Amino acid sequence: MNGFDALYSKAEERIRILSELPSTKNKTIEKLLEEKGVQRRDFMKWAASITAMLALPSQFTPLFADVAKLADRLPLIWLHMAECTGCSESLIRSDAPTVDSLIFEHISLEYHETLMAAAGWQAEEILDGAMHKYKGKYILLVEGGVPTAMDGQYLTLGPQAKTGLSVVTEAAKDAAAIFSIGTCSSFGGIQAAAPNPTGAKGVDKVVKQPVINVPGCPPSAKNIVGTLMHFLLFGTLPALDRYSRPKWAYGNRIHDLCERRGHFDAGEFVESFGDEGAKAGWCLYKQGCKGPYTFNNCSIERFNQHTHWPVGAGHGCMGCSEPDFWDTMGPLEQPLDSHLVMGLNSTVDKVGTTLVTATVIGIGAHAVASLFMNKKEG
């Protein structure tokens, strides 16, 4: 059997298994889409776009449509750690219901602190119940860094004041798959920036199980849903890069996929925000664009229902899907030479210039001294 057939039959088998599981919703996705005014044609277009995004042949389009209908068979637990909920917002905040957000609604979301009505003891019970009922079957999505200093007591949740660290390690034990949604849960994020007083870490640093990172501040809705859909259809983890990011989304640099790339190679740069170059859409490299150091598909998938993305809107990339980007990428609106040397309020170029100057002065002093020494000896 060739690779295509193997993958195709694997996906078909997965759909068969999922369809035998009990449904958790009393309404089908078709019904839900119809009620919200999404036509079947748009739904199929969505399935085709997911197929293309994951770099699969077009024959997989009907399979994605089928598996999306079975999304309610897959229980999901979404935990919030030290974060701003921007990642959830990226997915759910749209001007009209999108297929992505409707899938998210249709999927069996057991626990999500922002979206659920329950609070306090009730919420706690739902989480415990879901983890017990779907033991070994649920997908765990984590948003936010995990503070580890002082036994994780910088983050406590709920009426029993459980630490975020204990909640996430416990939930990870029986999860079928763990996704870190956003840079905070992937790499620690802003609370892990130096000096990191709370000892915040990415989820993969505190749990033993394998974790898929979907970094970004926030990641696009497409990257979140695409990662979910991949797991839904194949039940396995996608090809990952060195930072456990799915290759289909984080395989290329922002720079490689940038619509302003031609201006970079031509040497046409925006010299200040609002100048003629900025109006003409020139490259933002000299305005501190971190696209050359950042792996993501922002220019392709974009944000806010595919309307725009930072570089398109005229601001450089700030490297938000890279580890420790608050420390390594700053200052965000200036090129990397403006990066401050650790512990010094100065840049590499200033320190270098000072050292070279000191060297030249030292040489001069030595040369002058040599003149006198030669005379004395001569």
Added chain:
Amino acid sequence: MNNPDTQIVDHPTFVYSSMNRILHWLRAVVITGLTITGFYIASPFLSPEGSTDKLLFAEWAMWHYIFGFILLTAGLLRIYLFFFGKDSKGELDSVKDVLSVRSWTTQLKSYFFVGELQKKGIYGPLQFITYVMIMLLVIVASVTGLVLYVHVYHLGIGGLLYDPMRAIEAWMGGLAMVRYVHHITMWGFLIFIPIHVYLVIWSAIRFKHGALDVMFTGYDYHLKKEKEQDQA
């Protein structure tokens, strides 16, 4: 010339093979080129006037890659010749100087106008350590350069080295850190070059032997030594 062994121990006459001399000047040229093009890449100071068919940045970058690969190859060859070249004995003998406290004090004193510079190999201990550090700097610059390069060109050597270079990238903490370290290595060269040029000229005047000649002809000339031999 009649008795090369004893001469190398005292004041070496034959110093560098032709290959090492060529490699030295090659490095000098490409490091200069890399610094200039590197500054441009870090902060492009020239812009073409209104035409995107002139790929100005891409051309500067292209020269940076060409110089970079020459430096990498020249560096590898030089490391090989350090151990296995026909002139490597004089260089390797300098390890004895590095391990000898007396050699250290002799060299440091000679720089402050006290006494002659005597050594077992062809380098003083501080000089030897400096050259080793510069070679390490070449290695760090080459490796970080390669990590950055595999993201620029994905075929050929770029494609071949993609996976191992990404491992190094992850180990260093992301491409921004790689780029930062790459930038710092350049300052290492910029600080080294004036000291190097000055001390070559200074020690030639001070200790009366051939200065630049050694890197052109391969031979070091000694005024003092000849005088000593005449007297003896």
